Amino acid sequence: MSPHGHVNASESGSDPVIDALARAATVQLRASDEQGGACWGTGFFVAPGRLLTCAHVLAPHLRGAIDRVFWVAGSEVNGGEPLPARLDAWLLDGPARPEVRVPVEQDLALVRLLDAAVEHECVWLTDRTDYPGGRGVVQGYHPDTADPGSRRAVRWKATVRINGFDDDHGLRFRPEAEFPKGGSGSPVLDAHTGAVVGLLKSRRVGKDGGTAIAATALRRFGARYQQLMADHDRWHGQSPKITGHNWIERQHQLPGSGIHTGGDQWSPRDRREALSQLAAMTAPDGIRPVAALARKARGDIPPPPGQLPPYTWRDGHGLLYEAGQPVAAIAALHYLQLVAEYERLRGGDPTALVGWVAQRLQEVPRIVHTVVTQATLPPALRHVPAPLGQRPAVARYPRVGDGRAVVVVELEPVIDARAPRFYWRIRVDDGHGVDEPLHEEQHGDGVPPERLIQRLRTPLAEIFATVDAPGAPAPLEVALPADRFDTAVHRWQLTEMARLHYPAQVGVRRTVVLRDISRRGDPDERWRQRWEALERAGTPTAHRTPPVRQVPRARHFDALAPSAVPVLCRPVGSGVGRRAIGLALTAGYGIALWHTDGHPEYGCTETCDRFHDGAALLLAQAGDAHELPERLRRLRDDISGSRNSRHWAEGAAMLYDDPGRPLPADEGDPLDSP
Template identity: 55%
Template sequence: MPAADTTAQAGTAEAGTAQALTPQAGPPQAGTGAAMWGSGFFIAPGWVLTCAHVLRSYLREQQDRVFAVRNEVVNGGAPVEARLAHWLLSDLRNDKVPVAEDLALVRLLDDSVEHECVWFTDRAEQPGGAPKTAYGFRPGEHGRGQAVPWSADAEINQRDDTYGMRFAPQAEFPKGASGGPVLDPAAGAVVGIIKSRRSERDGGLAIAAAALRQFGDVYQEVMAWHDRWHGGRSAVTSYHWTAEQAKLPGRSSVPPSGDQWTPEDRTEALRLLAELDPPRASPDVAALVDRARGEPPPPGRAPLLHTWRDGHGRLYENDRPLEAIAFLHYLRLVALLVESRDGDAKALSDWVERRLTTVRPPLRTVVTDARLPERLTVRQAAESDPGQVVIPYPGPGEGATVVVELEPVLYEEPTRFYWRIRVDDGDDGDGGGEPFAAEETGRGVAPEDLVQRLRQPLAEVFHGVDTPHSPAPLEVALPVGHFDTAVHRWQLSQMAKLYDAAHLPLGARRRVVLRDIARRGDPDNVWRERWERAAGAGEFRASRTPPLGQMPKSRQFQEMPATAIPVLCRPASRGLGRKAIDMALEAGHGIALWHTEGHTASGCLDPCETFHAGAAELLGQLGAAAELPDRLRRIREEIYQERDASHWAEAVAVLYDDPRRPVPAGQAGTVDSP
């Protein structure tokens, strides 16, 4: 693969402009005659970022194959051996690589090779439509090994899904440019990666910089090296990206002031953040950002914040950094959190203290009096208490849940679904606002294909909201006719190491509950009042539904006391089970248990008695209704560890439908398919 390095070029007309350098990739022994694979750029010392599809054809069968990276000003122009380190591809058989999966990280095998690195944006938001500059290489006209530098100015005029950025038809993107950087000249930062061109037409498609965050821990490592390199570079040379960014339009015309956050401040702050222990979970970073901003993020999909650097990138407004006091407040909070976990943040604290002396005195108390958000200190105390065995299900304001909404597509037989994934933080009353990811056009997804379609977005959102000791709960809102969907058996990884948490079924790793999609919107009084009575009750008991030898009756469900939980030893989506669960929902019940694979036509047999005895024991252990999902999760974990397919709870599903956190109102009923 030819990967391209991008480096700020001294003496260029525009400050912050990047120039692509030409590497040549192919088997090292192939020499100068090796065919060019594509483009790329150095994102950190020894790390090249490119597109996964640039490498896939050559590495599909041998992913540890050594190839060459070549550039005329790197290593004296001689090829440098490299190897694929990581890529986001989930299915090597798929000829079309989705935008969200089309990134690969390449590692040089020789750490002594010196080279420049790009400045990679710390922002997750896709850039505006102002002109961008794309860099890459195209094959030369003479010789298979020749790679010719190429660049073009083009405007991003469309956003496609989460990470896609489409260029207006202003320039023709050549073959070989895939993997090259997209520079925002106004910000002096790389904001995307070229993915593809349009056949025989101008324009192309790029991948937003935020897609790199999907590498998780590797992303943390690479960006830490990136920030250390730039911090050291600015300290020892007179020319570097930071110096050029300081000359960008809109900066030189503003008189210097300690109240402004400068490119030099950003470089030093990110260098110091890179030296800290990484955050334990994305919600930790988000809580500090919200405190520093003084407000929650604006409406829309909030980006996942994997690193302290990502939090820094949230402190902007309309592409401009907030005042310095907001950044210093955030940095002080980071230092407090790291120190509360026995980490060393002295260098960061000392720098914040020195930098604070240049800010107007009335503002300084915002930083000097900074305190961690209460939810972080409370959770930290709970995590340090080994006596807390059961994790209660979060109510309003008590933590985030991940919600999957499955909406049937109208006129599709058999049933197909549109889907949405939201994060409900329980604080804002709107169920989490805009979807994190969604598919709401076309024919929808068949039930048997749901887990495959949801794997990637669910893995991404869980990475962002899980905390070390408490994976976020999963709520699946779907029609009653599909209540027997075995969501608790879903796995997010098709292939994982045996000890990897990704190998666990969802129900063994996190609290998984079902909700009724028909209940979306404002809850009725019957549902609300029964929930309030149940939530405050104790000594719960299982109520066999319907009673042995009887048919279900609406009155039975209406007259059940608050401590009684309907338990069905049969599926809830058909037959008597469907009648019973419909009556339970109509009577306002928000909690129920049923066997998704129990008997249908025949009467109750011995397995039914075992099921009811197990359910009665489980419910009798509850000190509060909120304990049920985690107690069931622990049973599922034991079932998985012991490989006990005959256990009474292996096929059990739980309705936990909290009217205090309703599924937001949306389109009523089924959805039209175009």
């Protein structure tokens, strides 16, 4: 024991009681006796009836039979008798192949017991978002290699030291621990804090050391992650609190819990109760409210660098650490009170949370009570979407001065490249005239069109996490040259994880429109006048462009009514469509609608008529032009739900180019391929 009563885990490896609790929650995964009964690897319980393991442990056995029932067995679960289980979800993007290494960020699988009534131990998963480091313990099962024909699984345990990190979710061990073949999926315990921080992924062939997947990768399960962690925290909140034979009471004695000399310190017991209370709150509407409330609780000081975006109220609590130690109790209580205020604003009932905060506040010096008792939400979170039945029929597109942000992607073609390639930059237009790009690639060979989405995924996800308002994802504008307007941006998949219960295509969840990259800087007078006339006209009207059996001419656009919106039933990247959209842009039109998926070679057909009829109805239902992007998004949402790939709007693209918010002028020289 240390002079402060702490278990000296750095010398002993880890606390023996926590070791035993982790062992009780750990099981082997294997085929049933009828299927050979061989051990596949290790998993461990993280919530009632649910286990975590590596996807690559299960994938070879579930190919072609993803709903196959298999067994989990542990010496301290169900009296040692195996239990039937099935894959609940995994992060694999497509089928796993034995010869291809599964990326760290995809190598997680959740398993569910078929009998939910079985009682078992659950590990304590860390709530911290920073990287763990230092000494740890890994334990699990591996096949009995001494007897290749045996179905027996062998327990194993190793002391490790985490000394490196790979990107967001990879951990590396120093080459001083030997891992057995078949041990993947075993929990990695941080001896300093007494929390599980990851699971073993791989060993180094013929060498000591290996790699692990950080527990933070669980966040990639999206909505499942929120529910899983709520169940985890509720289970631990109901576990024994006096006997000492549970995770929290033992963690209280470890160095990573801080030194608790009074009520102004935040202890593991406080954390357990707080997370249990937070599990009862309505899940947050995205990352923004969690990050904003955690930052305010920290005195408006950003969390230390290197933190991952927080998806749950629990993750926000995980931002309340400094140099690996919990912050003072007043900061944690402030955060909880802010969450309660946000819950109340959304129509929820945070009575239990508020009551516990008030009770715990009595142990904190009275001089700082007002920080909690007078907590107010940040201005950006004081308005949340009204209940569904009270919301406006259609959200109007952001305009100058209304305080709503728009994410803008600019794709500039590389001059003199042998094949089409682009430089890119991403900005946020929040109405404050700040034009500095947040991410960009303006050098090298550029990016070919087919690789753009892979290059843009990560920066866009980061920016959306920052600017999306609760229940209101920020629109995405993509500025392109007119001859690339047939790029079906609304079909981009900004996440490779359709299994997260989010629509895969970006144009389903958020409004997506195109802009003309050549319209930089101050708008010309025709563009401004045409836009203002359309705003005054009210309901927009569809104009078939070009007229049936005619070629497009400038007079077709110059003489149209102020309410007219050009509609083309053909692509606009070349031929008749390219000439038509070019004339429309020259005539000052800021809104147009067209079909990106081809056109019959010998004139229009019934498919074209359906497109024009659908577009005319879409426009006629709008109160004004500013409703059009959201109305088109709703159609895409309906199409996604019905999986109707032949709907007239499935391939539709929309130009929405507001001269009141022009793209910033490009002060640089033309971009040349090196």
